[in-house]
Amino acid sequence: MAGDADRVTDFQRRVYAALERIPLGKVTTYRELARELGCGSAQAIGQALKRNPYAPDVPCHRVIRTDLSIGGYSGQTEGAKIEKKIRLLGEEGVPFDDSGRLVDPSCLFFYA
DSSP states (O other): HHHHHHHHHHHHHHHHHHHSOTTTTBBEEEEHHHHHHHHHHHHHHHOOOOOOOTTTOGGGGGEEEETSBBBTTTBSSHHHHHHHHHHHEEEEEEEEOSSBBSOOGGBBOOOO
C-alpha cells in the first residue's frame, strides 16, 4: 500500500482531497467532481478513482454516474466490486434500486 501511495500524482491528490469533502450519506457524480477540480474529463476522474490506494477511507465509492447509476468501483463495473460499493453506500444511508440507480436524489452532493 505504501508503494501505491508513493506513486500518487498531484492530480490524484487533488481528486482524493475533493473526495474527502463528500459527507457521509451523500454521493456526487464524476462530472460534478470534474467540474469542482476544473477538469474537463469525467473519465480522468474515474481513472484517478480506480487507482485510489486509500479506499475506502478516501471515499471513492461516493462517486456515481451523472445518470444516477452506480458507475464503477476499483476498475470494475459489475460483480463483487460493485456489490461492495452498493453495500458501502447502503451502510451510509444511500439507497440504490435493484437496477443500481440512486433512489433518493436528496443524497446528491454538489460542491459549493
